[in-house]
Amino acid sequence: MPTPPSATPRDEPVIRDRGDACPGALRLHAADDGYLARVRIPGGLLTSRQASALALAADRFGDGHLELTSRGNVQLRGLAGGCGTGLAELLDGAGLLPAPGHERVRNIVATPLSGIGSSGRPHVTPWVGELDRLLCASTRATALSGRFLFAIDDGRGDVAALDPDVTLLGGPRGRALVRLGAARGAVEVDAADAPRAALLAAEYFLDSADAAGTRAWQVSELPAAHAPEEGEFALRLGSAGIAADVLPQVAWPYAPSPRPWGPGTGDRTPLCVLPPLGRLTADQWRVLVGVAAGGEGDGELRVTPWRSIVLPGASTRRPLDGYARLVAAGLSVAPDGPWESVTACTGRPGCAKALSDVRADARAVVDAGEAPAGPAGAPVHWSGCERRCGHPRGAAWVDLVATPDGYLLDGRPVPSHELAQAVADARRQPRVSEDAVKK
Structure with missing residues (x-):
């Protein structure tokens, strides 16, 4: 399988001559x-009121659909020109634009199951709000690119595996680890100091990028001579009043993404919902919101970096059986479904660079019923061009790339009439994840 772009070793520093265009x-x-808007959802955390505002925005200004991104954000497509002011007012009224000058740097992913049956692990969801507040209050943070990523992990290792620029890993006894980039080591701080330490880590990166003179967007782009060092970072934390211990080597944990699951016992139970290819109509989205709230106040939704949605306390009571409503809406709420671990970029007609309607092609292969689902099959990603936008992170994946002459599957051309069977065969082959290679 071709090496994913994010894992390619850099022989030379990346030199940026402009800001990012995210x-x-x-x-x-x-x-x-049409125009596209990407709404940052720190930690993927939404109240049902905020989620309802996004559905309204999709209907009022866009094409009536919402897309989930690989960073747990929400995209609106097909927006008309001149809608910017109205869209901003709607989002601001829902609390989705707390600091307009910082809205593109609020890139925070978090363990979506934190606090849900996580016995023995810290509940790190509150760190999301605190880090977001600190980011929005920091003038320096506005210099971060729209691609810079924070990950807040409760210790299981799910979002820590997503190539974040700054990782907070919750630990036992009220402690947390802070890592910059893909370093083997980390610094350890009190959990209460973790969000502020994450902001200081981002500021350390900015200082390193300024010193390098390359205008790097992410930690991985820094030249080796300017790569962050745990010892220097610990000194910076100490100067800010945060006690830190340097850990030169850390055995970083790894956990797979949460799988779709249906109702447990009781009237309210967590659900994990998978929209096919991470795309929903506004009406499907409203079904999610209704099940999350269950008619009893402002329910919670958690958008995951794997294009699924966790409903921590969904209503499953009859006759308004939330599980049945989600299934009827065309959403997956059970493991081993045909859409599990199948992703795609935007493709045609939305992207000018795409060489095929990858979503339609993915649906045709899924409808053929050849490929194994769930843990029986490796993830598969459909790309409209060689950029491979939105490809899976931290896992071995089947790589489908559109070309003017058809698809390349793991770098090999495949005739269109053999595509479904070839994808099925590739998904059955054992693959070594990036994380296993790193270890």
Whole structure:
């Protein structure tokens, strides 16, 4: 399998001659199907009121769909020109734009199951709000690129495996580890200091990027001579009043992404919902919101970096059986479904660089019923071009890339009439994850 772009060793430093072009809720991107807005959802955490506002925005300004991204954010597509002011007012009213000058740097992923049956692990979800507050209050943080990523992990190792720039890993006895980039080591701090330490880590990166003169967007782009060092970082934390211990080597844990699951026992139970290819209609989204709230106040939704949604306390009572409503809406709420571990970029007609309608092609292969699902099959990602936007992180995946002459499967051309069977065969082959290689 070709090495994913994020894992390719860098022989030379990346030199950026401009700022990143990542879209936001205020900086709209002109796509082939209209304008695109990317709404940052720190930690993927949404109240049902905020989620309802996103559905309204999709209907009022966009094409009536919502897309989940590989960083737990939400995209709106097909936006009309001139909608920026109205969209910003709607989002601001829902509390989704707390600091307009910082909205593109609020890239925080978090363990979606933290606090849900996590006996023995710290509940790190509160760290999300605190880190977001610190980011929005920091003038220095506005210099971060829209690609810089924070990960807040409760110790299981799920979001820590997503190539974040700054990782907070919850530990026992009220302690936390802070890591910059893919370093083997880390610094250890009190859990109460973890969010502030994460912000200081980002500021350390910015200082290193300034010193290197390369205008790096992410830690992995820094030249070796300017790579962050745990000892220097610990000194910086100490100067800020945060006691830190240097750990030169850490056995970083790894956990797979949460799988779809249905109801347990009781009237309210956590659910994990998988929309096919991470794309929902506004009506499907409203079903999610209704099940999350269950008619009893403001329920919670957690958008995951794996394009699924966790409903921590969904209503499953009859006659309003939330599980049945989700299934009827065309959403997966059980493991081993045909859409599990199948992802795709936007493709045609939304992306000018795409060479095929990858979503339609993915649906055709899934409908053929050849490929194994769930843990029986490796993840598969459909890319409209060689950029491989949105490809899986931290796992071995089947690599499908559209070309002018058809698809390359793991770098080999495959005739269109053999594609479904070839994908099925590739998913059955054992693969070594990036994380296993790193260890």
